Amino acid sequence: MRTFRVFVVSLIVLFAVSWITISGNNAIGEEKESEKITLKVEGMKVSCCAEKVQSALQKVPGVKTAEVSLERKEAVVEFEKGKVTLAQLIEAVKEAGYQASVALEKTVLKIEGMVTPCCVPRVQEALLKVNGVTKTSACIKRGIAEVEMEAGRVTIEQLIKAVEKAGFKAFVEEKKESKSVPQLESKFKELGMIYNIVEKELGEEWNSVKEAAKKIYGACCKWSLSRGMDIKDAEAYCKSAMFSGINEKFLAEKIFCPKVGISKLNEKYKIPEKDLSKHWDFVKKETKKSYEVCCKWAQSRNMKVEDVESYCKSAILSGMGETALAEKILKEEVRKFTDDEIKELTKNRYGRFADKYAEVGNPCPIRKKQVGSLYNQEEISLVSKTALNLALGCGNPVRFANLKPGEVVVDFGCGAGIDVILAAHKVGPSGKVIGVDIAPQMIEKAKQAVVETGLKDRRIEFYVGNIEKLQLTDSFADVVLSNCVIVLVPNKYSAYKEAFRILKTDGRIAISDIVFSEKICPKRKARFESVWSGVVGGAVNEKDYLEIVKRAGFEKIEIIKRHFLTPEELIAMSTCPGTELAPAPDEKDIEAVQGKVVSIKFTAIKP
Ligand SMILES: C[S@@+](CC[C@H](N)C(=O)[O-])C[C@H]1O[C@@H](n2cnc3c(N)ncnc32)[C@H](O)[C@@H]1O
Numbered sequence: 001m002r003t004f005r006v007f008v009v010s011l012i013v014l015f016a017v018s019w020i021t022i023s024g025n026n027a028i029g030e031e032k033e034s035e036k037i038t039l040k041v042e043g044m045k046v047s048c049c050a051e052k053v054q055s056a057l058q059k060v061p062g063v064k065t066a067e068v069s070l071e072r073k074e075a076v077v078e079f080e081k082g083k084v085t086l087a088q089l090i091e092a093v094k095e096a097g098y099q100a101s102v103a104l105e106k107t108v109l110k111i112e113g114m115v116t117p118c119c120v121p122r123v124q125e126a127l128l129k130v131n132g133v134t135k136t137s138a139c140i141k142r143g144i145a146e147v148e149m150e151a152g153r154v155t156i157e158q159l160i161k162a163v164e165k166a167g168f169k170a171f172v173e174e175k176k177e178s179k180s181v182p183q184l185e186s187k188f189k190e191l192g193m194i195y196n197i198v199e200k201e202l203g204e205e206w207n208s209v210k211e212a213a214k215k216i217y218g219a220c221c222k223w224s225l226s227r228g229m230d231i232k233d234a235e236a237y238c239k240s241a242m243f244s245g246i247n248e249k250f251l252a253e254k255i256f257c258p259k260v261g262i263s264k265l266n267e268k269y270k271i272p273e274k275d276l277s278k279h280w281d282f283v284k285k286e287t288k289k290s291y292e293v294c295c296k297w298a299q300s301r302n303m304k305v306e307d308v309e310s311y312c313k314s315a316i317l318s319g320m321g322e323t324a325l326a327e328k329i330l331k332e333e334v335r336k337f338t339d340d341e342i343k344e345l346t347k348n349r350y351g352r353f354a355d356k357y358a359e360v361g362n363p364c365p366i367r368k369k370q371v372g373s374l375y376n377q378e379e380i381s382l383v384s385k386t387a388l389n390l391a392l393g394c395g396n397p398v399r400f401a402n403l404k405p406g407e408v409v410v411d412f413g414c415g416a417g418i419d420v421i422l423a424a425h426k427v428g429p430s431g432k433v434i435g436v437d438i439a440p441q442m443i444e445k446a447k448q449a450v451v452e453t454g455l456k457d458r459r460i461e462f463y464v465g466n467i468e469k470l471q472l473t474d475s476f477a478d479v480v481l482s483n484c485v486i487v488l489v490p491n492k493y494s495a496y497k498e499a500f501r502i503l504k505t506d507g508r509i510a511i512s513d514i515v516f517s518e519k520i521c522p523k524r525k526a527r528f529e530s531v532w533s534g535v536v537g538g539a540v541n542e543k544d545y546l547e548i549v550k551r552a553g554f555e556k557i558e559i560i561k562r563h564f565l566t567p568e569e570l571i572a573m574s575t576c577p578g579t580e581l582a583p584a585p586d587e588k589d590i591e592a593v594q595g596k597v598v599s600i601k602f603t604a605i606k607p
Contacts (some may be wrong), residue, residue: 034064038152039075039089041068042099047321048231048238049098051221056096060088070321074103076152103151104134109159111145112169114138119168126166130158145170187330191311197301205297206315212290213319217242220283228269237265241280242320245287246313249583250337250345251325259352291316305586306527339490342532343466346488347438349582354390354416354441357577358448361389364576366568375418383421384452386445390416393483394535394573394599395512398422400560401603402510406430407478410502412467412495413437413485417446423481424450424458432459434472440464468494472502480509487514487539488532496552503606509554512601514573515542516593517564524589533582534574535565536593542600554604563599570597 044050050068053075057066062083068075077089086102093100114123120138123145127136132153138145147159156172163170185199188206192199217238224234240256243249258280266273294312303311310329317326337345362368371391372380379396380388398419403409403426411420414435424433437443443462450460465471467482468491480499489495499509514535520528528536540548546557565573570593575584 033081034078035081036076036078036152037086037089037150038103038105039077039093039100040103041073041075041093042101044068044070044073044098045231047217048221048225048235050321051218051234052096052225052231053093053098054218055222055225056092057089060084060092063089071323074151075100102153104148105151107147107149107156107159107172109145109147109156109163109170109172111138111143111163112171114140114143114145114168122166123163123168126162127159130154130162133159184327184330191303191307194307195301195303202311205294206311209290209294209312209315210319212293213242213287213316215319216283216286216290217320220279223279227271227275229265229271233265233268237261237276237280238283239320239322241283242287242316245284246291246316247583248313250341253348254344257348259355287316305588336526336529337490337532342488342490342538343438345532345582347440350392350415350437351439351441352581353392353577354439354445356581358386358390358416358445362392362577364572364578366572367392367576370569370572375422379422382425382453383418384449386452387416387418387421387449390442390445391418393419393512394514395483395561395601396422397481397483397510397512397601398426400510400601401426401479401481401508403427403431403479408476409433409479409481410472410477410499411435412480412482412499413488414446414462415442415483417449417462419481419483420446420460420462421450421453421455423479424455424460427458429457429459432461434477435460435462436465436467436470436472437462438464438466467498470498470502474501475504475507477502478504478507480507481511482509483512484514484535486511487535488537490538492540492545493548493552496549496554500553500606505606507606508603509549509606510601510603512599513545514539514565515545515598515600516540517542517596517598520593520596524592527589528585531583531585533585534576535570535597536574536585536590539597542598545600546602549602549604553606555607557602557604560601560603562601564595565597565599567594570594573597 041053044053047070050070054066054068057063057068057075057077060079062080063077064080065078066075075093090100111123114120120140123138124136127133127145127147130149132150133147134150135148136145145163160170184203184206188199188202191197191202220238220241221234224237225231229237236256240252240258240261243252243255258277262273262276262280265271265276291312294315295308298308298311314326314330317323317329357363362371371393374393374396392415396419401409401423403423405426405428407427408431409423409427411423411433414420414437417435420433420435424431427433435443435446437446443464446462463471467485468489480503486492486495503509516539519541529538532538549557571590574590
């Protein structure tokens with residue numbers, strides 16, 4: 001019995017000693033129920049790192065919350081008073097693979113009564129006694145004390161109290177208001193004024209959407225990390241689903257293309273593809289839900305479409321840690337792609353189209369019918385099914401190119417090769433046809449189409465390339481064809497200049513393309529450009545277009561035919577084959593350009 005009592009007493013003593021050790025020197029905070037500390041965290045490069053740090057900190061017993069900011073590279077940790085040591089937090093961060101240290105901040109106090117040099121050490125000592133203060137200095141002349149302290153741990157009230165205890169009066173000098181209003185506030189102010197909405201309400205709604213997005217992102221990251229993904233992959237996987245949920249297809253594709261990416265993740269981490277796809281769809285759906293709730297709210301306040309979009313998208317992006325992008329979207333009325341982005345996007349969209357529809361053909365009946373009607377039965381009998389299935393033209397340039405046996409022809413943006421094959425029939429075995437396309441999958445299908453057609457005796461070559469800058473030599477071609485391509489090219493002048501360069505003197509171009517018959521309102525045009533989809537994305541008006549052709553050096557432009565797209569054709573050509581491959585322009589904008597979109601066919605000569 002005695003032995004048992006001794007054992008129990010020893011246990012109690014041991015527990016008390018350990019407790020004193022923990023809550024003594026090492027413990028953070030002694031005065032409040034819960035404490036906060038800000039840690040500087042180094043090494044976090046992507047948002048999923050923040051998730052990892054957050055989850056590591058939250059696992060430390062006694063930690064209530066941990067908010068980790070990738071942008072500020074810091075973690076604000078709230079924990080139970082006296083229960084957690086700084087070393088524990090630093091260790092937890094270290095185990096997650098990052099470096100943490102206490103973030104320091106500075107403040108300046110105005111001190112009244114500090115009139116002789118003797119006062120200085122008293123003020124300094126008083127301040128240094130406050131837990132978390134690391135350094136102080138004071139200046140009698142200016143009547144101030146500068147305090148360096150652990151960020152988030154020390155309050156100004158604590159400092160003031162400490163100075164008062166030492167017999168002086170302290171206060172914080174009022175900061176002059178900064179002239180630059182933060183981006184968000186100024187945007188909310190602007191929206192508030194336009195739509196007569198209380199600014200605070202705009203801020204609250206925005207923040208609640210941001211928080212919802214943050215939760216979705218956090219949960220997705222957790223899911224991914226728990227399945228062994230590394231942070232970069234987890235980040236790309238989660239972000240692409242969320243970008244997709246807000247119709248930011250381009251951003252989604254850029255970071256992670258689910259079709260290819262999911263099988264790569266499956267190979268790398270042995271996560272079943274089914275699970276990866278299912279979770280990706282789930283994250284996209286959840287994001288979409290939050291986005292739609294926000295859109296409904298904004299629409300109910302009568303916001304214009306573009307403001308609804310930028311307001312809601314920026315909140316979601318911000319929740320995903322894409323702060324810079326969120327600000328950019330909020331600031332710009334419409335997005336402007338760079339030329340490189342457009343090329344990347346075109347390559348991606350047409351590449352995926354080739355992969356998906358080579359066997360089944362265009363899923364849009366109107367588009368299928370339209371393209372079918374461009375070629376007669378005899379022409380159709382000369383091409384293979386793959387070439388026809390993937391045909392996306394708006395004319396039949398071989399018909400008016402007047403090709404002769406023995407000529408060398410280059411098809412700009414040849415797609416799956418329908419016009420290349422028809423041209424090869426015209427120029428015969430002594431001629432040559434070269435097809436160039438930016439999408440490698442299109443070139444693959446074009447090669448396959450030629451094999452299927454059985455044109456063994458013809459000289460046909462295909463290259464993956466950008467028609468704005470070709471690897472082909474000067475002055476070797478007789479004819480350059482192009483069918484519904486240059487409308488998609490950001491720098492149309494470069495494309496025509498390249499055509500001019502590779503053509504022999506007296507060589508010709510035979511082009512079928514899409515233009516606007518008149519000038520389109522700049523805002524609408526900018527909106528079309530912001531999606532760069534279908535025929536309206538990169539279209540310019542006919543006069544400007546032909547001016548570009550002339551400027552590149554061509555002469556004797558002869559318009560063969562103009563066809564104003566019917567409303568049905570216009571809708572099909574701007575939205576097909578659906579938003580899965582490219583976002584559709586705004587319906588109202590498409591409606592507004594009805595009767596102004598022309599399919600034009602022309603020839604011109606290099607003098
Ligand atoms: C509307 S499709 C037309 C394809 C083909 N001419 C036809 O009639 O079926 C446009 C094609 O142009 C290609 N393209 C777009 N921009 C290009 C560029 N800068 N350089 C080369 N090809 C490009 C696309 O990859 C796509 O295959």
